[in-house]
Amino acid sequence: xxxxxxxxxxxxxxxxxxxxxxxxxxxxxxxxxxxxxxxxxxxxxxxxxxxxxxxxxxxxxxxxxxxxxxxxxxxxxxxxxxxxxxxxxxxxxxxxxxxxxxxxxxxxxxxxxxxxxxxxxxxxxxxxxxxxxxxxxxxxxxxxxxxxxxxxxxxxxxxxxxxxxxxxxxxxxxxxxxxxxxxxxxxxxxxxxxxxxxxxxxxxxxxxxxxxxxxxxxxxxxxxxxxxxxxxxxxxxxxxxxxxxxxxxxxxxxxxxxxxxxxxxxxxxxxxxxxxxxxxxxxxxxxxxxxxxxxxxxxxxxxxxxxxxxxxxxxxxxxxxxxxxxxxxxxxxxxxxxxxxxxxxxxxxxxxxxxxxxxxxxxxxxxxxxxxxxxxxxxxxxxxxxxxxxxxxxxxxxxxxxxxxxxxxxxxxxxxxxxxxxxxxxxxxxxxxx
Amino acid sequence: xxxxxxxxxxxxxxxxxxxxxxxxxxxxxxxxxxxxxxxxxxxxxxxxxxxxxxxxxxxxxxxxxxxxxxxxxxxxxxxxxxxxxxxxxxxxxxxxxxxxxxxxxxxxxxxxxxxxxxxxxxxxxxxxxxxxxxxxxxxxxxxxxxxxxxxxxxxxxxxxxxxxxxxxxxxxxxxxxxxxxxxxxxxxxxxxxxxxxxxxxxxxxxxxxxxxxxxxxxxxxxxxxxxxxxxxxxxxxxxxxxxxxxxxxxxxxxxxxxxxxxxxxxxxxxxxxxxxxxxxxxxxxxxxxxxxxxxxxxxxxxxxxxxxxxxxxxxxxxxxxxxxxxxxxxxxxxxxxxxxxxxxxxxxxxxxxxxxxxxxxxxxxxxxxxxxxxxxxxxxxxxxxxxxxxxxxxxxxxxxxxxxxxxxxxxxxxxx
Numbered sequence: 001x002x003x004x005x006x007x008x009x010x011x012x013x014x015x016x017x018x019x020x021x022x023x024x025x026x027x028x029x030x031x032x033x034x035x036x037x038x039x040x041x042x043x044x045x046x047x048x049x050x051x052x053x054x055x056x057x058x059x060x061x062x063x064x065x066x067x068x069x070x071x072x073x074x075x076x077x078x079x080x081x082x083x084x085x086x087x088x089x090x091x092x093x094x095x096x097x098x099x100x101x102x103x104x105x106x107x108x109x110x111x112x113x114x115x116x117x118x119x120x121x122x123x124x125x126x127x128x129x130x131x132x133x134x135x136x137x138x139x140x141x142x143x144x145x146x147x148x149x150x151x152x153x154x155x156x157x158x159x160x161x162x163x164x165x166x167x168x169x170x171x172x173x174x175x176x177x178x179x180x181x182x183x184x185x186x187x188x189x190x191x192x193x194x195x196x197x198x199x200x201x202x203x204x205x206x207x208x209x210x211x212x213x214x215x216x217x218x219x220x221x222x223x224x225x226x227x228x229x230x231x232x233x234x235x236x237x238x239x240x241x242x243x244x245x246x247x248x249x250x251x252x253x254x255x256x257x258x259x260x261x262x263x264x265x266x267x268x269x270x271x272x273x274x275x276x277x278x279x280x281x282x283x284x285x286x287x288x289x290x291x292x293x294x295x296x297x298x299x300x301x302x303x304x305x306x307x308x309x310x311x312x313x314x315x316x317x318x319x320x321x322x323x324x325x326x327x328x329x330x331x332x333x334x335x336x337x338x339x340x341x342x343x344x345x346x347x348x349x350x351x352x353x354x355x356x357x358x359x360x361x362x363x364x365x366x367x368x369x370x371x372x373x374x375x376x377x378x379x380x381x382x383x384x385x386x387x388x389x390x391x392x393x394x395x396x397x398x399x400x401x402x403x404x405x406x407x408x409x410x411x412x413x414x415x416x417x418x419x420x421x422x423x424x425x426x427x428x429x430x431x432x433x434x
Numbered sequence: 435x436x437x438x439x440x441x442x443x444x445x446x447x448x449x450x451x452x453x454x455x456x457x458x459x460x461x462x463x464x465x466x467x468x469x470x471x472x473x474x475x476x477x478x479x480x481x482x483x484x485x486x487x488x489x490x491x492x493x494x495x496x497x498x499x500x501x502x503x504x505x506x507x508x509x510x511x512x513x514x515x516x517x518x519x520x521x522x523x524x525x526x527x528x529x530x531x532x533x534x535x536x537x538x539x540x541x542x543x544x545x546x547x548x549x550x551x552x553x554x555x556x557x558x559x560x561x562x563x564x565x566x567x568x569x570x571x572x573x574x575x576x577x578x579x580x581x582x583x584x585x586x587x588x589x590x591x592x593x594x595x596x597x598x599x600x601x602x603x604x605x606x607x608x609x610x611x612x613x614x615x616x617x618x619x620x621x622x623x624x625x626x627x628x629x630x631x632x633x634x635x636x637x638x639x640x641x642x643x644x645x646x647x648x649x650x651x652x653x654x655x656x657x658x659x660x661x662x663x664x665x666x667x668x669x670x671x672x673x674x675x676x677x678x679x680x681x682x683x684x685x686x687x688x689x690x691x692x693x694x695x696x697x698x699x700x701x702x703x704x705x706x707x708x709x710x711x712x713x714x715x716x717x718x719x720x721x722x723x724x725x726x727x728x729x730x731x732x733x734x735x736x737x738x739x740x741x742x743x744x745x746x747x748x749x750x751x752x753x754x755x756x757x758x759x760x761x762x763x764x765x766x767x768x769x770x771x772x773x774x775x776x777x778x779x780x781x782x783x784x785x786x787x788x789x790x791x792x793x794x795x796x797x798x799x800x801x802x803x804x805x806x807x808x809x810x811x812x813x814x815x816x817x818x819x820x821x822x823x824x825x826x827x828x829x830x831x832x833x834x835x836x837x838x839x840x841x842x843x844x845x846x847x848x849x850x
Contacts, residue, residue, distance in 0.1 A: 048562055073703070104715065107698065112596075113574055116545070124554050127633050131558040146640040149703035153543060153575070154596045158831030162702035167712050170698035170833055171604060172596040174542075174575035182593060186608070189615065195696070211554055214562050215570040278534065279583040279592040284571045293589065296534060414570065415580030417592050 008191045009426070010369050011266040012092025012254030014084035014202075016064075017363055018054035018247055018353045021083075023091060027370050029352065030378035031399045035231040036353045037245050042208045050222045052230040053208045054247025054354030056080065065090075067163075073149050074159055077115040080250035080359075081156035081204035082163060088200060089164065092254040092266060098164075107168030107196045109187040110157040110252075111179025111203035113358035113414070118209040120151060156204050160252075168196045176413035177318070177355070178277070179203050180251065180362025181421055185275030187255050188421075197257045203362035204250035213246055219285070222246060223321065235382035236319030236348040237326050237390040244320040247354030251362035253369065270372040270423040273406070274305040280416035286324055291332030293418055294410070298336045301420045307406060309337045312344055314377060314407040316368045319348025319394075320355050323387070325412060330390045345402055347395045351381035361411035365421055368409040372425045377402050442610045443842055445685040446524025446673030447783045448516035448624075452487035452666050452770045456519055461787045464795045465814045469769040471650040471664055474630070485650045486630050487666025487771030505568040506581060507546025508628035512669035512776075513578045514585060517622055520671040521586075524685060526620065528586050537591035537618040538579045539609045540671075541601030541625035541775040546573040548631060578626060591618045596775070598829030599735075601625050602670060603778025603837055607694040609674045610837075619679045624779030626669035638665060642739075643705065643830070644772075651799040653772070655736030655765045656743050658804040663738055666771030670779030672786070687842045688786035692822070695719030699832030706828040708741035710749030713826065713834040717753045720836035721824055726757040730820035731794045731810065733781050735828045736765035740804075746826070747805045762819075764810040766795035778827045782839065785823035789841045792817040 013023045018036025020026030029036070037054045045051050061071045064083030074082065085108070089095040098106065125131075126142045149155055154172035161170045169190055173182045180203025187201035207213075216222050223243040226233035235241045261268055278300070280293045287293070302309065317329055333341045349364045356363055371377055376399060383396035410420035447457045452470025454460035463470065474484045493503075493511055497518045503511060521528065528536060549572040556564040571577060579592045591612050597604040602625030609623035639646040645653070645662040653664040680687055695716035699707040707713075713735075721729075735746055750758040766784050767777060788794055793814045800811050821841040828834050 103700075104697070104712075113576070120547075120550075121554065123637065124551065124633060125558065127636070128555075131555045142636070143640060146637050147703075148641055148705070150637050150641060151544070151634070152598070152703060152830065153545070154598055154829070154831060154833075155703055158598075158698075158701075158703060158833070161698045161832065162700045165700045167698050167700055167715075169696040170831075171696075174594040174596050175579070175592070176574060176576040186593075189611070193611075193615065211550065211557060211565075211569075214557055214565045215550075215553070215573065218562065218565045218569065219567050277591055277593075279538070279579070279589050281533065281583045281587045281589045283584070284577070284580050296589070300534075413576065415574065415576035415594075416583055417576065417579070 007258035008272045010269045012088035014087025014252045016080045017249040037230045049224045051227040077204045077206040078155045084250040084252040085160040088252045088254045104167040105197040106166040108161045109183040109201045111183035114207035116153040117207040175417040176415045178411045178413035178417045178419040179358035181419040199255045202252035203359040205357035206248035239385035239387045241321045245354030247356045249356040251366045268426040269369040274422040276301040277419040287328040291328035294332035313404040315346045316409040348380045441677035444688040446520040448520030448671040450669045507549040513626035516669040516671040524673040533589040535619040537621040539605045539623040540578045541605040542575045543775045544629040600827035600829035600835040601775035603827040603835040624671035625775035627774040654799045655738040657800045658802040660738040664771040666773040668773040668776040693720035693838035695836035701832035708745040710745040714749040714752035716834035716836040720838045731762040733825040765797040
């Protein structure tokens, strides 16, 4: 190990999202404010109060480099993650020719909250004949649909590692909506501390199925007023929001030790400066009004990265289209950034794609990296009726060119885990690190 | 590495295992070869006459709030009970600590499966309005750390790793790294699993992970007749603490975590690889700078399938050369079955207790050993060499985790 801390940069991005199945398509949709939220097609939702979701459309796994065997055996969230990982490696021009030593120094961390849900429900309905427990033939059908891959909640990380034969650290983190950011943060630490040189890290989820939606609709967490206007349903910070929109997707980032990336002349989207995470210790699904845990978290992240509040140029917020969340968030920003809170552009990616659960914070990390790379900020959609308690600059409805050197992406998870990633524009921060 | 100088010690243990609740009862059972594998209750229609490591009634309403019991799954009941025991054991008074410097890292694989299966039944036979409002809260893997954080007002680093059968040991590794990098001073770390349901058992049997007969002695790693695991439920929690922090409060110290290793065999979605090379690399990372005569014993993964047992022996040979045949090895887990994400944490608890009581618990039911190993079989053996225990775990898909635990010489507590 060298004396100085190893630095970590982002050199590849891959996304499967409701509004775009590649980095380019997704980014263009975000900039143009294209929502991916539509009527549910994955199952018959007529008995539910919720009829809309952010579904991934036109996903052809073979186009993303999955083998016929992988297409046949892997579940939807695992296919999403593998497709995103393949994109990220290709984007980083690293999709071939690793030597064994490099493979041993490359790992995979994936965040997920609900990746076994849809498959679990399918198996249960087979096993019990939809709860009737009366059909021997159905039981026999279960035998056929069980493969060696059946019910493995860590299948995504494992499948990516196997596809590319990466022998470095491999794990899954299941911290609810912060899972993707947590996987990226842990991967960042592993490279920084020398346990790996490259890590594919991100998140995936696809649980648009009866039990997946019911678990949240039964507590009134999902939007129900916009079933006939799905694109208007996700409206973080807007007075007329009424809950989040369930969505599916995946994002994977290639993190790389900076010297390695520079030596091979890789395009660097952004540098990862820091990661911090804490817990609300408050309630499984809600937040204290003033967002004290988020305040504490943001301060901790700034301290660890040796930044002051004045250094932050952009925030990609959790913004889930849920009133208590966004009021707590806004209060926390004001407490941490003071007057400057009003001058920092803040955007909520969930306004366009809904809440992709464990993938959300990874997709938002991709957006944040692209903001730094392109110096362009995607909007928060559906800003029509301002909430007086949410009065910051949420980049309403239209993308904006803006100089961004330091950006934050934070998420507040179900179960109380909050995490924040701090990214910097390439070339910035070189003096400070020395 | 700037922030890697901190030392991490274990100062409290909490265990809920099929053969004992609480570390005293557990140690009595595990050191005397008493097993907790028993016939499954009659409602397991998928497994008529099957066996598993089931936990006997374990909680009292003094430690678990009645409301919480109904709003959470059995996995959470198990882990909250283990947390209570571990915290009591460590004499840590959380109210005197900075809550931002305390963390919880609890591995779990299958989530609150019992809770959600009841909700599926309600949804499909009665309708959406009959689904419990607590479904998501009780069911997702994150429920355990979420409830633990609320229960103990813990506001620091909280994580939920999933790493198949290696999850519990990985949780201890993550917590160790977090303390070393100064993210936290104390982390309540371990794993829990409560998945002994007909659907799961059936799937695992079909995937050839577990045996499907009714022989309570059928989990026989490194035996010529090895044919798979017996599954179990349980929870194990270790209080991991920064060494100086533990010393300042005069904490009892079971041991120090002096090495960790993490690699992947890139097997895909199959049972762990018979190829021991990447597993050997994890063991080497953890046991780096250790002489093999410093090892008291190695706590093996012991998947009890011939190819995998062969692969583990190969990994030991790659790591320790000719010494691989002489270092004592054991799989005390044969007495309780494999509790997936809880298993690695319970293995570490076994190792802490073995170092304290200077006895190596045995591998039971390995009557026809098929490999040249110095296996502690049938009855416990005095721990008469070395001061360190190396623990290994492999997960389906290829995850390899290793952890090296050493008796702490500079004891601050009552044990020397």
